[in-house]
Amino acid sequence: MLIDLRQVSKTYQAGQVAVHALKTIHLHIAKGEFVAIIGQSGSGKTTLLDILGCLSRPTGGEYWLDGENTGALTESQLTTIRNRKIGFVFQTFHLLPRKTALDNVQLPLMYAGVSRPAQISRAQELLTQVGLEDRITHYSNQLSGGQQQRVAIARALANRPALLLADEPTGNLDSQSGKDILDMFASLHREGQTIVMITHDPLIAQRAQRRITLADGRITADESTGSRDPVLL
């Protein structure tokens, strides 16, 4: 079991009003699954992504990641978890400007304390893997949206994370680039990578092996999407 959410809830205090973004979520995700979390805006999927990505803590319940109770970890330990176990892919790519593709991919390796030569060779290997071997020294603003997202995927995979967490990864891309990115996810999934992808688009969610529907802070459906890959439940 990679992800184990036990009665997780999240309540924000917005002024005088308490906003219940998540209400007692139970969720298990095994290693190697490709899961889409789908929901309207305001359904709590961003809050869920933040918790899964250890970017914020639940206000109730427990989140066990890879056998570890994240609630017992310090801020600094959570940062290390994000660095080693989680790879983020965002809708807006979040590449650093004025930096090359190589620099961007090196970043998580640098924070992991990898030596500089090892950073460079690993980053080159990853960029080759995502098909950007001829764009290594390009600055991020010299790349197309699809290329930028591939750099972001290379960056997410840098420390061989247990979980690849994608937040609307195709939201800012044209349909062809979007399809390429989803193909890349599918191929990563075939190699055994656990992927959790958040989207509002049912068609994109169709590419995953399992679809979890979120509405009003609760899971309302959890179903196999009938893709060719076997369901590991």
Add this chain to the structure above:
Amino acid sequence: MIGSIFQDAFKNLTANILRSSLTMLGVIIGVASVITMIAIVEGGQLWLVNSIERLGTNLLFVWKKRLTVEERRMFAGRNTQLRYEDALAIRERFPELVVAPILELDQKLKTGDRDYSGRLTATSPEFSTIRNFHPATGRFLTRSDLKEWKRTIVLGKTVAEVLFGSSPAVGEEVKIADQRFTVVGVMEPKGEVYGQDYDEMMFVPVTTGLRFFTGNDKIRSLILHVPERGHMPEVTEELHQFLVQRHDGVDDIRIRNQGEFLGAIDQTIWTFRIVLGGIAIVALLVGGIGIMNIMLVTVTERTREIGLRKAIGAKRRDILLQFLIESITISVVGGCVGVIVGIFAANGFGNMVAQSMPGGGDWGAVIQPSAILIAFLFAVGVGVTFGLFPAMKAARLDPAEALRYQ
């Protein structure tokens, strides 16, 4: 990792070159003014001390204290005057000292159709040696001038010019109170030191002065040169006792040494140093506030970057270091430029003073390495201090919120 943080800091600063330069300007002005202010004060001090020491070193000045009416009544009949004989007695008792008696007389000098009113200094040949003040033409007073009450006079440069214009003065005659005096020498130019214009002085033998003008043997003061600087305190003490004894036990003598004057100058200089240094430090602090202001803007602008960095594994201390290094880079680069600007400004200002001040020809800014070091370290300190708050603000950002900051 530190290496790439420095690289990043440099990239970010050069990407916003105008903004970074303006921020640095505050530090540059601060550092340059610290260096300039210190250099000017040090230069001024050196100039003052030099100009005082140019008029002799290791000097003691002896005056008669003014007695109160009561004291005068009490000591009536006792020998309570500073007299020429005191000078002679000192010379006998302390042969290693060089002694010059001084009597000042306000007189009018006449020659043909010109005249000059001024203060005559009646003294002995030693004055020239003690004060390091020598004739440019002719000679100074001699022992035989004193012995024979000769009516010889040595003129300061200005006096000679007023009375004789450009024609030679030596050998000419001047009349003082209907007495004919022969000009035997004209002094070298010396200029003004501490309110006294040495070019306006005139010298006659002290014996002549006493005999023809005052008719007694009271003198105003004594100047003494002590060959060994280290002996000055003992000499002062012994001299004091010796004179009190000669004055029938009345303590009517005041002895001051040159060091006390220099000490007074030191105090003045310290006041200047504190005031000017304070102004310069305020300039540096304002520069620091500029750094803080810009760093706060930078942190806000780069909130999303900070969120991303935290999401992919940057710890608080990594973010703190990143922004701190950026502000330190501003202050270090600004500090270096400020040092260079400061050296130029100090020298330029020094030259300006040298040219505009009478007798300031040898005035110059004194730039001490310690001043440069202090200014530079202070600038870096300002960078750290004022960069710390924005850097801490950055380090404490919540990653989830920062990532989605618009």
